[in-house]
Amino acid sequence: MGIFTRMSNMIKAKVNDTLDEMEDPVELLDQKLRDMDEQFNKAKLSSAQILGNVHEIEKKLELAKKESEDYDQKVKLALSKGNEDLAKRALAKKVETDKKVSSLQASYDNSKTQAETLKANLRALEEEITKTRNYRDEAAARFANAEASQKVNEVLANVQTKSNSIQIDSIERKIQRKESLAQGLGELRDLDNFDSEFEKLDEVDLDLELAKYKTNS
Template identity: 25%
Template structure:
């Protein structure tokens, strides 16, 4: 039985709840960890591929930027030689390369975003795997006691209406001070 269909399933899983539903939580945990490790391997490969794509696009943009300088130099040379048509053609080619760079920069932005997303997912997967390994260690050290559910932290106390009013007044005084000094 497969526990996860997607990497996001690993990130969003409630390990304690999954184990609570199992007849043999310890062996289920071993299978879950194996699946997580496989997912982590795939995530690492995806991040590496995304990083190579970013590097390739940056290199390609740099190469095309040097071509722009070459076309500008060619246009100057042709213009100095009195050949306006050739200068115009060189500037036209420069514009084509500029348009290409603009498209590559959009692809670079998308590739960087993809790499960032995949890297974040990878770190989340690593955290889930670490959690599962800690749970397995707990099983191994205390076989008779099932893993305890994570205790939810209490939310921080919310400021009272009076505290909020004091914060607003303090911010207002700060703004008045800033406006008075400018």
């Protein structure tokens, strides 16, 4: 199990242990992000050190290879001059340097592989942090909406309880009674007007009656 897998499992375990203890899940996600950022920075520092070692080994390897080539040229030069003893000593140096090259090459390959693995893990962790941060923002919005909806529903539930409910049917009956009363009063007023018209017909025209008296006298 790699270091990042263990680190991820530790964070998940901490999240699971804390989940039931924290009322606000956004605070939990914020804490998780802080933990992930801390682990990422530590891993990045370790990776930088390993990458530094890789570059250092690479420089030593290049120097050793160049030194081996130099001894190879010296062996050839000594042989061309007929000095086998000098050629033999140069060859011994080359053999020793080649062993050093082999050792450095193995160290370089191992460190290079380790560095590449660490860089891949760092990229994966960085992507995980980005996804977690995006989810945190989404979760914060959803949690805020849920809280707002809960408060609205609590208010509505309180308004709609029996003790606070408004009896719509009762109000409707009162309005209808009021409307019926107003309609009845209107009809009575129209009846009064109707009777008044007939009463006017029965009224005596005094001027007409006086004229009749004048004619008969």
